[in-house]
Amino acid sequence: MEINIVFQIAAVGILVAVLNQVLIRAGREEQAMMTTLAGLVVVLYWVVEYINTLFETVQTLFQL
Amino acid sequence: MLQCLGCILVVFATTSFGVSFVMKEKFRLQDLKEVETGILLLQNQVRYIGAPLGEVMEGIGLKLNGMVGEIFARIGSDLESRKGESGSVIWERIWMEEGRYTYLTGIDLDEIISFGKTISFLERTGQENGLDLLLISIRTIENDLQSKMSKNQKLYGSLGVLSGLLLVVTLL
Numbered sequence: 436m437e438i439n440i441v442f443q444i445a446a447v448g449i450l451v452a453v454l455n456q457v458l459i460r461a462g463r464e465e466q467a468m469m470t471t472l473a474g475l476v477v478v479l480y481w482v483v484e485y486i487n488t489l490f491e492t493v494q495t496l497f498q499l
Numbered sequence: 500m501l502q503c504l505g506c507i508l509v510v511f512a513t514t515s516f517g518v519s520f521v522m523k524e525k526f527r528l529q530d531l532k533e534v535e536t537g538i539l540l541l542q543n544q545v546r547y548i549g550a551p552l553g554e555v556m557e558g559i560g561l562k563l564n565g566m567v568g569e570i571f572a573r574i575g576s577d578l579e580s581r582k583g584e585s586g587s588v589i590w591e592r593i594w595m596e597e598g599r600y601t602y603l604t605g606i607d608l609d610e611i612i613s614f615g616k617t618i619s620f621l622e623r624t625g626q627e628n629g630l631d632l633l634l635i636s637i638r639t640i641e642n643d644l645q646s647k648m649s650k651n652q653k654l655y656g657s658l659g660v661l662s663g664l665l666l667v668v669t670l671l
Contacts, residue, residue, distance in 0.1 A: 446668040454661050461654045477669055 440485075444478050502671070509670075510663035517659020521652050526602040528644050533567035534603075534611060535637050542630045545623060552586055552618065553578030566601045570594065590615030610636045 451474035458467035493499070537559050544555045553575050560572025570593060577589045584592075591612050598608045610633060617629030 443668055443671070447665065450661055450665045450668065454658070454665070457654065457657055457661065461650065474665075 440481060444481065447474055447478055450474075506667045506671070509667050510660065513663030513666065514656070514659040517655040517657075517662075520655045521648070523602060524644060524648050524651060527604065527607075528641060528648065530565065530567055530601045530603050531607060531637055531641050531644070533563050533565060534607075535634065535641070537563050537567060537571050538614075538630055538634055538637065542627065542634070545626050545630065549623070551578075566597065570597045570601075573597065585620075586618040587615045587620060590618055607637075607640060610640075 451471055454470045455467045458464070458470060540559045540562065541555060544550055544559075548555075556571050556575030556578060558575070560568050560570070560575055562568070563571055574589055574593050577584070577593065578586060594608060594612050594615070598611070603611075614629055614633040617626050621629065
């Protein structure tokens, strides 16, 4: 696992937080929520592969 | 190096997209002001001079800028050509045909087209009242637009930059 993924997730988190605040201040709460959900989906998409690898490793390790 | 250039291009593109939304509202306001000027000139002509409508519209079309001026000029020339259509039919037809080449929205065009029903049907007082009503609607829309524009300018600009950065981080 590369360290870059951590920085990418952090950058997406910061940008989504700022976008969220900007949209809420402009009175567009629905768009703010959609942006947050989109950011969450993008990060989950990156992370799901590593979670899958983690479960496989645990299965192999404990011979489940 | 190429990656850097790509990132700059993406951020520039999304920022321009945001700015174009702001410019669209600015041009809409400009078109509304042109329509307001045209209606004021028409009001003066109807109230004080009483010249034929075709001549008046052509004169107004020459004084106004952009597409709105061309629309007034075309209405004037169609009225002068006397093909048997009434003033209100000509007004409605031309605004519906040419209005989509302006920055005016459906709501603005509905207000302008509904005024057409007073042309060539009502007497002078009725036409003046119709013009007053249209001016009030246009000024209300302009005031709303102006108050929203300053807020939206910052919003769309920052949204453009932030979404560009988000895209760059996601795609890198």
